Amino acid sequence: MWVDVALPLPLENLFTYKVPEKFCKEIGLGKIVTVPLGNRFSRGVVVKEVQELPPKLENSNIKEVHEILSLDSAISKIYLDLTFWIKEQYACSWGEALTLIPSFNIEKRGLSRKKSTTLAETLVEDVLGKEPRLSLTEEQNSALEPIQQAIMNGIHENFLLFGVTASGKTEIYLRAISKALAQGKSAIFLVPEISLCSAFWDILRKRFGEQVGLWHSQMSFNERNRILKEIKEKKINILLGARSALFVPMERLGLIILDEEHDFSYKQEEKPRYHAREAALKLGELIQGVVILGSATPSLESFYRALKKEFHLLELTKRVPSSRVPQLYLADRRTHSKNLAIFSPELLQAISKAILRREQVILALNRRGFSTFLLCVLCGFVWKCSNCNLAFVFHREEGEEEGRLRCHYCFEEKPMPKVCFNCTGESLFLGGFGTQKIVQELKKNFSFARILRLDRDTARKKKVSLETYKTFKEESADILVGTQMVVQGFDFPGVRLVGIVDADTALHHPDFRASERTFQWIIQASGRAGRNPEGGEVIVQTALPDHYTLQTAISQNYRAFYEKEIEFRKSLFYPPFSKLVLFRIQSSKKKDLVIAEAERLKELLVPFKGEEFQILGPGPSSREILRKQNRWQILVKCGNKESLQKVIKAGQSFQTKSGIKIVIDVDPYDVL
CATH class of the missing domain: 3.30.70.600 (Ribosomal protein S10)
Known part of the structure; x- marks a missing residue:
């Protein structure tokens, strides 16, 4: 008897091994084994049983399986099929895809006894207050009914729950989970980033008790083993986590929820480079279960599919009665100089008033913090590629004096202009600024204010990021400056003002999704400002106040944005059309x-x-x-x-x- 084994190598082919007689009864599909590979041993997964060798291997010296790991368990056919699909869709080997399954890696390293506190763990411990079971609005009932029917009838269906901020999507998630549990099914609840688990952990535990588990990449191996054991014992029936939680083999899985389905963090940037949303949809098909994609700003791809009836579209257009709508404003940064002011008078005045009222302020920049697009300060003209309709990026090679503009999609290049192509003005602005520059400017204007910074650089330092979060949460600081992460999932009740310092850098990032990301970012910011019972406000600084992305974001009109953006995508053959x-x-x-x-x-x-x-x-x-x-x-x-x-x-x-x-x-x- 022989078996084909998938190894975690960047190779398309499988490896054939002979099964020793002592393993013939235990070997089978999905078994994790160790096999000889060159002068070492490698871990792999049995993906095929071979009764007869192909002619090309008949005279080969085929090596034997060395060991079967975890004799009492195996990767199920569902997850073999899921990882094979990932292999086919995302240009990786089957073995590389199988590394996503926890049991493949859980025993690979020694169990770590060391436990360090991370920002993510602190966020999970720092949970929301107790919330009573809420009465549903008419809209919520209408959205919930088809979900519950699909769960009760055991029907495979994909739902897109499109609800404005504070419209009560969470309560629908919870009642869908209740229905799944009542049918003897389990559920996976995905959030895009580890830190966002804090927004749901306490709610889930208070509603469902000890049967809720947590899974993310920062957990120790001991903790992961414990979670897997409790899932197998049916003690954990609801698993909350980031994208890696999707591959935890839940018993009798019947419901998968992706909150903030539009978030780009669901796409893994390292091999295997899968998208968790697409993988969740495939897993839902394999288990014949229900998948709920939720968002206040659905990805264009998902909304397009919903309009084509590939997803069942459910809409929540009204905020729950207890929630106040935050006010959103645009502030024009343009001046008559060659540079743009970092702070508009409107934002400076709003910050000053907030501090005097002892309220907190969040100031956010684009995630990348710096992007060298070229803008005319006088008329707002931005230099764009004629082929791709995306902003050119400024480049200057070593030894060059003037530099040039380059498109990072089709690589068209233009010389650096001296005057505006549109109005012949000479006030051309090139450059950007980061969080450190913002802090410096704030100190000049508000020397008495307590200012904190939280961005990618500070987040790398665990102690600094923990102290920053705790200090601001305890309202021991006035202003928090950060990248996009500070308006994504953090709950700071003392905040009534959120300032988007530079919407233009995000808007003209050389990426066809730049407008979509900017729209989503502003709507997310409105969610942070709306946490205070007295309401809040969002001020978006821009030199392009007439841009459709900003106008539709300020009016919180997703459909108007979608209609405009989908035309652009179609005209240039971008997703969802390709x-x-x-x-x-x-x-x-x-x-x-x-x-x-x-x-x-x-x-x-x-x-x-x-x-x-x-x-x-x-x-x-x-x-x-x-x-x-x-x-x-x-x-x-x-x-x-x-x-x-x-x-x-x-x-x-x-x-x-x-x-x-x-x-x-x-x-x-x-x-x-």
């Missing part, structure tokens, strides 16, 4: 060799080119040199599944020269 595949060629070798490999890859892809297939590039990545690696890339747009699979297979078959690596990212959320 699927994207990013190929990145990178190496520490000379730049010329990397470029030559990128050109060679393009030659392999050119035969597929047509109406349903477009190739952009090759050209340099935005971060052309990263960690001493030269990086060039090709972006492909595929109009159907057939062309997508051909492109993926072509990329996987591409043999790079020694020392040069190819990265394949399907549905990329960061093409820079």
Whole structure:
């Protein structure tokens, strides 16, 4: 008897091993085994039983399975099928996809006894107050009914729960879980980031007690083993966590919930580069269960699918009676100088009033904090690529005086202009600023204020991030300055004012999703300002107050934004009208060799080119040199599944020269 084993290697092929007689009764599909590989042993998963060897292996010296791990358990067929689907969709090997399953890794390392406190764990401990079971509004009842019917009837159905902020989506989630439990089913509740677990942990535990478990990547191995054991013993029937929780094998799984389904954190940036939303939809199909995608700002892809009846659209258009709508305003940053003021008079005045009233303030910048797009201060004109309708990015190579503008999708370049193309004015603004600059300016204007900063740099320091969070939560500071993370999931009741310091940097980030991200960001900010019972306000600073993204965000009109944005996507063949595949060629070798490999890859892809297939590039990545690696890339747009699979297979078959690596990212959320 022989078996085919999937190993966690970037190789398409499976490995065949002989099964020793002593293992013949225990071996089977999904069993985790150790097998010899070269001069070492590797862990793998049995994915196929082989009764008869193919001719090419008949005379081979086939090695034997060395050991079967966890004799009493195996990866189920459902998760074998799910990981095989991930392999096919996201350009990885089956073995790499199987590493997502906890049992594959849980015993791989020794159990850690060390437990350190992280910001995420503190957030989970710092839970919300007790909330009574709420009465449902008429809209909530209408949305809940088809969900409960699908759960009761054991029907597979995908729902998109589109509800404005504070419309009561959480209560619908809770009652759907109650119905699933009543039918003897379990549930997985996903949030996009670990820190956001805090918003639901206490609510779930108070409603459902000890049968709620938590799962995320920062847990110790001992803790993960305990959770898996309690799931198997049916003590845990509801699992809350970030995207990795999707692959925890729940007993009798019948319901999957993705809150904030639009969030880009559901896309994994490391291999296997899967999207948790798409994987959840596939898992829902495999278990024939119910999937609920919830958001106040659905992704354009999901809303498009809902309008095409691929999802059952449920809408909550009204906030619950106890919630007050925050006021949103635009503040024009334009001046008659060549630079833009960091703070508008409106925002400065609002900050001053808030501090005098002993209220707290959050000031947020774009996640990246800095983006060098070119803007005319006088008329608001932004230089964009004629092919892609995306903002050019300023580049200046070593030795260059003027610099140039480059599109990071099709790589069109333009010389740096001296005057505005639109109004001939000379007040051109180039550059951006980060959180440190904001703090400096605040200290000049509010020397008496207690100011904190929370961004990617400070978040890396556990002690600093914990102290920052606790200090602001306890209202021992006046102003919190940070990147987008500070308006995403944190609950600070003392905050009545949120300032978006620079909406333009986000809006003109060289990414076709820039408008969508900016719209979602502003709506999220309104949610943070709306936590105070007395209501709140959001001030959005911009030099482009007439832009449709900002106008629709201020009026909180998602459908108007969608109608405008979907036209742009369709005209330039962007998702949801195409699927994207990013190929990145990178190496520490000379730049010329990397470029030559990128050109060679393009030659392999050119035969597929047509109406349903477009190739952009090759050209340099935005971060052309990263960690001493030269990086060039090709972006492909595929109009159907057939062309997508051909492109993926072509990329996987591409043999790079020694020392040069190819990265394949399907549905990329960061093409820079």
